[in-house]
Amino acid sequence: MASSNYEVIRLKRDLPAQGVVIHQITDDRMKTGVPLHDALDRLLEAVKGKVLLVHYAKIERDFLEAATKRFYGKSLPFLMVDTMQIERRRLERTHQSIQSNQLRLAYLCQQYQLSK
Numbered sequence: 856m857a858s859s860n861y862e863v864i865r866l867k868r869d870l871p872a873q874g875v876v877i878h879q880i881t882d883d884r885m886k887t888g889v890p891l892h893d894a895l896d897r898l899l900e901a902v903k904g905k906v907l908l909v910h911y912a913k914i915e916r917d918f919l920e921a922a923t924k925r926f927y928g929k930s931l932p933f934l935m936v937d938t939m940q941i942e943r944r945r946l947e948r949t950h951q952s953i954q955s956n957q958l959r960l961a962y963l964c965q966q967y968q969l970s971k
Contacts, residue, residue: 860901863888895922902933910960912937938963 863880865888875881909915912935920930939958946953956962964970 862894862897864891864894865889891922892926895926899923899931906934906936908936908938910938910963912940 869882923931
């Protein structure tokens, strides 16, 4: 059964301006978020025995490995399917030149009529 969820994480610092532009999460919204440890516990329970579908796995993997190492003393393995890699390979196989926006999540969702 496929599902999705998101949580805003509370940080003890201001967000970089570039991140606000990309994610549309402001400092005041972030300050009402949940502690990372709580969100991580819920995520680990939800993904137990599952494969994660992510866009740009390097960012997701690096973040999750650092967070699990910080809270649990070791990084945990996460199985991931990377939609950005899939699209990059598809474009390469069809010998299409890759434009800068073609690998963005918003573009791919629109192209394949998917919700984010």
